[in-house]
Amino acid sequence: MAKLIDGTRNKLSSRRGFLKAGLALGGMAATTGAIAGEGDPAILEKKDWVQYTGDGVDARPYGTPSEFEEHVTRKNVAWLTADPVSSVNFTPLHELDGIITPNGLCFERHHAGIAEIDPAEHRLMINGLVEKELVFTMEDLMRFPRENRVYFLECAANTGMEWHGSQLNGCQFTHGMIHNVMYTGIPLKYLLEEAGLKTNAKWLLPEGADASGMTRSLPLAKALEDCLVAFKMNGEALRPEQGYPLRLVVPGWEGNMWIKWLRRIEVGDQPWHHREETAKYTDLMENGKARHFTWEMDAKSVITNPSPQAPLLHKSGHTVLSGIAWSGRGKVDRVDISLDGGRNWRPARIDGLSLDKSMHRFYYEFDWDGSPLLLQSRAIDSTGYIQPTRNELRAIRGTNSIYHNNGIQTWHVKSDGEVENVEVS
Amino acid sequence: MAKLIDGTRNKLSSRRGFLKAGLALGGMAATTGAIAGEGDPAILEKKDWVQYTGDGVDARPYGTPSEFEEHVTRKNVAWLTADPVSSVNFTPLHELDGIITPNGLCFERHHAGIAEIDPAEHRLMINGLVEKELVFTMEDLMRFPRENRVYFLECAANTGMEWHGSQLNGCQFTHGMIHNVMYTGIPLKYLLEEAGLKTNAKWLLPEGADASGMTRSLPLAKALEDCLVAFKMNGEALRPEQGYPLRLVVPGWEGNMWIKWLRRIEVGDQPWHHREETAKYTDLMENGKARHFTWEMDAKSVITNPSPQAPLLHKSGHTVLSGIAWSGRGKVDRVDISLDGGRNWRPARIDGLSLDKSMHRFYYEFDWDGSPLLLQSRAIDSTGYIQPTRNELRAIRGTNSIYHNNGIQTWHVKSDGEVENVEVS
Numbered sequence: 001m002a003k004l005i006d007g008t009r010n011k012l013s014s015r016r017g018f019l020k021a022g023l024a025l026g027g028m029a030a031t032t033g034a035i036a037g038e039g040d041p042a043i044l045e046k047k048d049w050v051q052y053t054g055d056g057v058d059a060r061p062y063g064t065p066s067e068f069e070e071h072v073t074r075k076n077v078a079w080l081t082a083d084p085v086s087s088v089n090f091t092p093l094h095e096l097d098g099i100i101t102p103n104g105l106c107f108e109r110h111h112a113g114i115a116e117i118d119p120a121e122h123r124l125m126i127n128g129l130v131e132k133e134l135v136f137t138m139e140d141l142m143r144f145p146r147e148n149r150v151y152f153l154e155c156a157a158n159t160g161m162e163w164h165g166s167q168l169n170g171c172q173f174t175h176g177m178i179h180n181v182m183y184t185g186i187p188l189k190y191l192l193e194e195a196g197l198k199t200n201a202k203w204l205l206p207e208g209a210d211a212s213g214m215t216r217s218l219p220l221a222k223a224l225e226d227c228l229v230a231f232k233m234n235g236e237a238l239r240p241e242q243g244y245p246l247r248l249v250v251p252g253w254e255g256n257m258w259i260k261w262l263r264r265i266e267v268g269d270q271p272w273h274h275r276e277e278t279a280k281y282t283d284l285m286e287n288g289k290a291r292h293f294t295w296e297m298d299a300k301s302v303i304t305n306p307s308p309q310a311p312l313l314h315k316s317g318h319t320v321l322s323g324i325a326w327s328g329r330g331k332v333d334r335v336d337i338s339l340d341g342g343r344n345w346r347p348a349r350i351d352g353l354s355l356d357k358s359m360h361r362f363y364y365e366f367d368w369d370g371s372p373l374l375l376q377s378r379a380i381d382s383t384g385y386i387q388p389t390r391n392e393l394r395a396i397r398g399t400n401s402i403y404h405n406n407g408i409q410t411w412h413v414k415s416d417g418e419v420e421n422v423e424v425s
Numbered sequence: 426m427a428k429l430i431d432g433t434r435n436k437l438s439s440r441r442g443f444l445k446a447g448l449a450l451g452g453m454a455a456t457t458g459a460i461a462g463e464g465d466p467a468i469l470e471k472k473d474w475v476q477y478t479g480d481g482v483d484a485r486p487y488g489t490p491s492e493f494e495e496h497v498t499r500k501n502v503a504w505l506t507a508d509p510v511s512s513v514n515f516t517p518l519h520e521l522d523g524i525i526t527p528n529g530l531c532f533e534r535h536h537a538g539i540a541e542i543d544p545a546e547h548r549l550m551i552n553g554l555v556e557k558e559l560v561f562t563m564e565d566l567m568r569f570p571r572e573n574r575v576y577f578l579e580c581a582a583n584t585g586m587e588w589h590g591s592q593l594n595g596c597q598f599t600h601g602m603i604h605n606v607m608y609t610g611i612p613l614k615y616l617l618e619e620a621g622l623k624t625n626a627k628w629l630l631p632e633g634a635d636a637s638g639m640t641r642s643l644p645l646a647k648a649l650e651d652c653l654v655a656f657k658m659n660g661e662a663l664r665p666e667q668g669y670p671l672r673l674v675v676p677g678w679e680g681n682m683w684i685k686w687l688r689r690i691e692v693g694d695q696p697w698h699h700r701e702e703t704a705k706y707t708d709l710m711e712n713g714k715a716r717h718f719t720w721e722m723d724a725k726s727v728i729t730n731p732s733p734q735a736p737l738l739h740k741s742g743h744t745v746l747s748g749i750a751w752s753g754r755g756k757v758d759r760v761d762i763s764l765d766g767g768r769n770w771r772p773a774r775i776d777g778l779s780l781d782k783s784m785h786r787f788y789y790e791f792d793w794d795g796s797p798l799l800l801q802s803r804a805i806d807s808t809g810y811i812q813p814t815r816n817e818l819r820a821i822r823g824t825n826s827i828y829h830n831n832g833i834q835t836w837h838v839k840s841d842g843e844v845e846n847v848e849v850s
Contacts, residue, residue: 053636054538054665056509061498063529065487066669068544069662073486084481096660097609098573103527104488105661113479119493143743145790148523148777182777184522211478234659235521236530237494240479244491318568352573352607353778365570 065104074105075172085113086212088155089241090176093302093324094310099150099352099359101179103234108241109155109177112212115261119245122209124191124229128267131196138231138245144186144194147228149251150358152326154178154297156254156281159409160402162390166410166421170309174409174421175302178326180359182235183249185228192223192267200269206248209263216257217271218250222295226251229262252328252357253295254403256281286398297328299387300406301335301362301379312417316370323348325360327381332360334380339366341374341410341424342389348377373413374424391425490529499530500597510538511637513580514666515601518727519735522747524575524777524784526604528659533666534580534602537637540686544670547634549616549654553692556621563656563670569611569619572653574676575783577751579603579722581679581706584834585827587815591835591846595734599834599846600727603751605784607660608674610653617648617692625694631673634688641682641706642696643675647720651676654687677753677782678720679828681706711823722753724812725831726760726787726804737842741795748773750785752806757785759805764791766799766835766849767814773802798838799849816850 065072074089081087091107108114119138127133155177161167168174197220204223208214218227228249231238238244243260250257256276271277271293283291303323306312312319325332331354336345348362362377379387390407412422490497499514506512516532533539544563552558580602586592593599622645629648633639643652653674656663663669668685675682681701696702696718708716728748731737737744750757756779761770773787787802803812815832837847 050540050634050636050638052538053510054535054540056538057499057501057512057514057533057535057666058509059539060666061500061514062490063499063531063533063664063666065662066665067541068669072661074482074488075486076482084483085478087482089482089486095662097571097657098607098660100525100607100660102659102661103490104529106488108482108488110479110482113477113481114484115475115479116492139738143739143745145745145774146522146747146776146788148786150778182523182525209475211475213475232522234527235523235525236497236527237490237520239488240491241482241485241488244493313564314568320568320570322571349570351571353575361573363571 072105074107077173086111088177090172091179093171093176093178093304094307096304097322097361099180099324099361100234101181103181103236103239106179106181106233106239106242107155107177109255110210110212110241110260111214112210114241115208115210116240117209117245117261122245122263124246124262125264126191126195126267127264129198129201129269130192130267131198134195136191141186141229141231141246144190146184146186148182148184149228149249150180150182150353150355151249151251152178152180152357152359153255153258154326156256156294156297156403159405159407162407162409163394163399163402163405166423169421171302171304171307171409172309177255178359180326181233183228183230184232185230185249188227188229188248189224191229195267197267201267203268203271205266205268205272206259206262207264207266208243208259209261214256214259214276215272215274216259216276217274218257220267222250222253252297254281254297257295281403283397283401283403286400291397291401294404297326298404298406299325299327299329299332299379299381299385301325301332301377301387302409303375303377303411306375306413306417306419307411308419308421311419312368312413315417316368319366319368321364321366321375323362323377325350325362325377325379326358327379327383327385328357329385330356330382332379333382335360335362336378336380337364338376338378339373342376342408345378370415372415374422375411375413376408378408390423497530499532502598511536513602515597516604518596518601518603518729518749519732521729522786524605524749524786525659526606528606528661528664531604531606531658531664531667532580532602534680535635535637535666535685536639537635539666540633540635541665542634542670542686547670547688549671549687550689551616551620551692552689554623554626554694555617555692556623559620561616566611566654566656566671569615571609571611573607573609574653574674575605575607575778575780576674576676577603577605577782577784578680578683579751581681581719581722581828584830584832587832587834588819588824588827588830591848594846596727596729596732596834597734602680603784605751606658608653608655609657610655610674613652613654613673614649616654616690620692622692626692628693628696630691630693630697631684631687632689632691633668633684634686639681639684639701640697640699641684641701642699643682645692647675647678677722679706679722682720706828708822708826708828711825716822716826719829722751723829723831724750724752724754724757724804724806724810726750726757726802726812727834728800728802728836731800731838731842731844732836733844733846736844737793737838740842741793744791744793746789746791746800748787748802750775750787750802750804751783752804752808752810753782754810755781755807757804758807760785760787761803761805762789763801763803764798767801767833770803795840797840799847800836800838801833803833815848
């Protein structure tokens with residue numbers, strides 16, 4: 001059909017606008033029991049897409065989404081940072097389902113833009129307190145055993161703007177610094193074994209090859225436990241903004257430690273206290289002291305639908321509420337839902353894979369009577385930890401910090417189905 | 426860095442060519458124990474990508490692969506069919522790892538091109554032997570409970586060209602009519618329950634909205650057991666070539682039954698014997714009779730690396746062999762590897778998720794002595810079924826068929842690391 005349309009984009013858009021206006025007539029078929037909308041099922045025969053053959057298999061060697069999904073993108077917030085080379089592009093959580101984040105929609109955060117690295121030129125060095133210093137090519141690395149694991153990656157600053165009350169209107173912006181991906185990588189312990197650790201080795205300093213030369217101190221115990229040097233995400237090569245051709249995977253820990261464009265791992269006997277673990281990525285408390293090395297991401301959840309960018313389009317009746325939950329300490333055992341701002345709670349249905357340190361998908365199906373709702377979700381993880389309210393967090397940590405806000409999110413659903421980001425006391 | 430390059434593509438390509446020539450020097454660091462290649466690790470500091478900031482977060486609202494991965498695409502074979510609107514675009518299995526196929530690389534096969542459907546205009550009708558005929562809008566469907574499941578989809582014709590001996594040189598072409606995706610969809614039983622099945626209902630006829638109006642007869646029992654009406658794949662909306670906005674998911678059964686652009690499901694009391702289940706998708710035996718309704722995909726496996734498109738680049742030593750296995754009847758319990766054309770077998774390591782009717786990833790790590798190899802893999806599924814040799818299949822089914830060839834694949838690895846598709850007797 002695309003072949004019949006000159007300047008495809010414009011004609012498709014105007015057709016879309018026209019049909020959107022006609023949509024209201026079509027709803028509610030299933031729940032009223034009547035055949036919906038146009039009444040005459042024969043209209044199904046008249047759609048133009050059944051009249052003509054579409055594009056062939058030679059059209060898109062690497063596939064792209066439908067023209068009708070053009071609005072489904074990562075989005076950045078211009079005022080958030082001084083320059084887009086040190087900023088964030090948020091995952092459109094309200095447009096997704098299941099637990100896999102497609103590579104094109106994984107949030108990105110970098111500190112000096114996206115390094116464009118030729119894998120043939122890239123090297124990974126291991127130096128410091130090792131028996132023999134090593135430099136690996138990508139081909140060398142392909143000769144080590146690999147593992148495949150699904151993990152969430154959350155930025156420590158996710159939901160950070162909400163410490164001071166509801167700020168951003170949409171779960172893409174309040175909670176979109178997270179993605180969940182199947183990684184293929186080499187257990188870091190194999191590379192360290194190849195180099196041979198000296199007996200006083202206790203810390204690692206992974207370093208990125210981008211212009212920011214990102215570094216973080218990583219305890220050796222964590223590296224030996226479950227860290228991966230990953231080269232694929234969701235089956236294909238890492239995307240450039242996710243560290244192509246190599247990134248560190250630090251399951252359950254804050255995203256800044258998952259060094260991208262990984263080029264070097266120094267082995268030492270103490271932490272380095274570099275910029276990103278002192279001036280940044282520490283949580284300033286009311287007493288002027290800072291929480292430090294707060295690596296683990298606490299259990300958290302958010303309702304993605306409905307939410308401000310995804311209002312309810314029907315006026316009452318069968319309603320599917322959906323959202324995501326995760327914990328840096330293990331699996332999510334339970335998610336509770338409140339429709340009344342935290343007074344009453346009912347268990348949601350967790351569906352699909354429940355994996356360690358991975359995103360979980362939950363649903364709550366209910367009959368909406370059309371009255372306003374104060375929606376909340378709360379995750380309980382496999383250690384028994386219960387996601388706190390924002391005020392419980394503020395009572396302990398004050399409001400100086402921007403990191404590690406895992407407080408309960410509230411959405412106000414109005415009678416017309418529109419949704420606002422609100423706080424409840 | 427891209428900003429510094431005029432006409433990015435050309436300069437990147439020439440840089441890549443230059444560096445490829447220098448690659449041979451860099452290999453083998455890990456296995457020889459010496460620091461590799463350039464000798465002086467200080468060269469790591471001199472890469473141009475550390476000198477300049479790269480693209481910011483405003484560059485790609487929907488992300489794309491690295492320029493250095495441009496060769497990783499689906500590929501079609503022009504001589505295979507009369508027209509690209511009724512043809513196939515093969516998954517580059519040799520470039521992937523793990524078990525998730527990224528959406529842009531999922532093989533596509535259509536019979537009248539890709540229908541471009543406006544979801545606001547799309548309808549799903551259920552008619553025939555039901556209490557009330559229904560027409561659902563996409564919004565109606567979003568009010569039914571959903572499930573998330575990972576399933577492989579394999580075309581019945583996958584490996585079909587190989588019945589007559591080794592034909593196609595690369596696992597992309599011999600085995601690339603398969604992908605493995607996490608679907609979000611509505612259990613079909615819920616929609617049938619909403620319509621109310623009459624007591625004589627026994628068969629369904631799902632129908633596509635593309636110009637081919639694809640139809641297949643589906644036993645009601647399978648529909649009630651595990652079929653989904655899916656609207657998302659790997660988290661985001663179905664891709665156009667995979668049936669956007671709705672496709673049927675028929676776990677473990679041949680791909681042609683997974684009706685794309687799903688617009689209608691007719692309920693009947695007997696199969697329809699339409700074109701795609703009589704003239705096509707039946708297996709002609711030597712005696713002139715055809716196997717019919719051969720829906721289930723038998724257990725199968727293939728080594729993806731090394732393979733003709735992915736030769737071994739080192740001359741001996743530590744080698745990682747990798748591949749995929751699957752069964753339409755359940756999980757894959759075991760994969761065996763032979764290095765000598767089927768004389769001796771050793772168990773491979775299955776890594777990552779082992780899910781019902783989903784792709785499994787296996788590895789076999791060994792020390793290659795540099796002599797020629799005849800590589801084979803054989804899958805054993807959770808029912809105890811063992812993947813047969815091609816000659817075992819031919820002895821029973823003859824060589825008239827092109828469908829359901831799940832015989833063992835052989836790759837001949839030569840001393841120089843190059844790989845050929847061969848047959849062993």
